[in-house]
Amino acid sequence: MTVPYAQVVGWIEGFASTMAENREYLTQLDSAIGDADHGINMDRGMKAVLAKLEGFEGDDVGGLLKAVGMTLVSSVGGAGGPLYGTLFLQMGTATAGKSELEPEDWAAALDGAVDGVQMRGKAEVGDKTMIDALIPARDAFRSALADGASFADALNRSAGAAEEGMQSTIPLVARKGRASYLGERSAGHQDPGATSSYLLLKTAAETWSGAG
């Protein structure tokens, strides 16, 4: 069972809608421990991605994801631009030339996403960042596949792990990004980057729920 190119486009479009819907929520989370722009920036970036997709042709998932990454790099700004830009660029590299995604391709894309975000942001699990959602999600996806789960089930377990990872950031003291300036006062707030990362993977699980 696989995810065809058109459904990868559907995931990107779905993520754009999710960012529009969660614009205020993410900005509100960011205003508690950051600089109150994460939802605004992600929404602006994904709207730019939608505009870019209109003229996009072909069936290369890797090319699509790289274009998404480049568009985010040039339209988001802040830390989110380089981090989400690098995430999609690395996912694109991992899936270059694929017209559909096998579960193993998605696992490779998640590896690329994690490696890219860590290379750019130098964060570890527990630093209260996107990584707190991404690494558990990647690991859960791989272990689900090892357990013989279907692609759709593995995506659900991956999204569930991302959600737990996102919630795990609430008590953490931030060690990266602007939230780190708060020190102990950053504890008790959910990390906006981990939240948008969870939403990204939740959107994948929902869009691809038919993948067997």
Place this chain on the structure above:
Amino acid sequence: MKKLINKPEDVVTEALQGMAAAHPDLLRVNFGPNYIVRADAPVQGKVALVSGGGSGHEPMHGGFVGMGMLDAACPGEVFTSPTPDQMIDATKAVDGGAGVVHIVKNYTGDVMNFEMAAELARGEGIEVEAVVIDDDVAVQDSLYTAGRRGVGTTVLAEKICGAAAEEKQSLQQVAELCRKVNANGRSMGMALTSCIVPAAGTPTFELGDDEIEIGIGIHGEPGRERRKLAPASEIVESLATPIVEDLPYEQGDEVLAFVNGMGGTPAIELYIVYNELHKLLEERGIKIARNLIGSYITSLEMAGTSITLLKLDDELTRLWDAPVRTPGLRWGT
């Protein structure tokens, strides 16, 4: 939200259009990607200085583009780092063949975007040296944070390095000088009120009527502590003492004292701050040899102040005094 704007989404573009209309003798503005370059860019054989950061800190950085200071500035969205495509195009537009220094404030987004831009520029054969300014003593534990933020010293570094570049100093010399300014500069700020990002429409943080935030960053990021409003003398002491003790600045030192307004504080209050700072430094035997008083690195309409000290030597003093002609700073020409 009560602001002198048309639409929140047009704030940055319309302010840039205003700058272009106001200062055609000093600078040009490019739109899409957005950047500001000095009117005579590129200046052949001169090291070019490029800085940038979120908008909302005006006059920094765009107001410092011109002779004797920056060659280009990349304005991001309000309080959001600019993007690598802006930085690359600005870098190319000002490269006069002697290399380009990127002056980067130590904020996670700024650092990452400038890193990506420098990688791309080097790939295109342009020599780029990046210098990160991290002078904010309010951030204490740099092992467990993103490190000290870049604040007031940035303005001083842009002025001093701009003068060195006008003297046709080399890329390595200008970059080293920038690191020297950073190493000898320290800052700390405070807020009396919050500020409202136009696109957000609500205050970035809540501060009670009788509360102040000590150690604030320039985007309203909280600082060391929140406390009750106190007389200016006490506030200045709680900003200046950590600064003085950090470097440390010692008896006999000559400094440049920079008292900065955060955007919503009148000059009359900045002079009260300067008066307190002057007394405090005099007691410690530290001589203010140069000063800068005014709102140069702001946080939208936030009321508050930041203090920056830069330890001077003959080289830094000479370069500070050198002519500069920008919308924000202008003397000697």
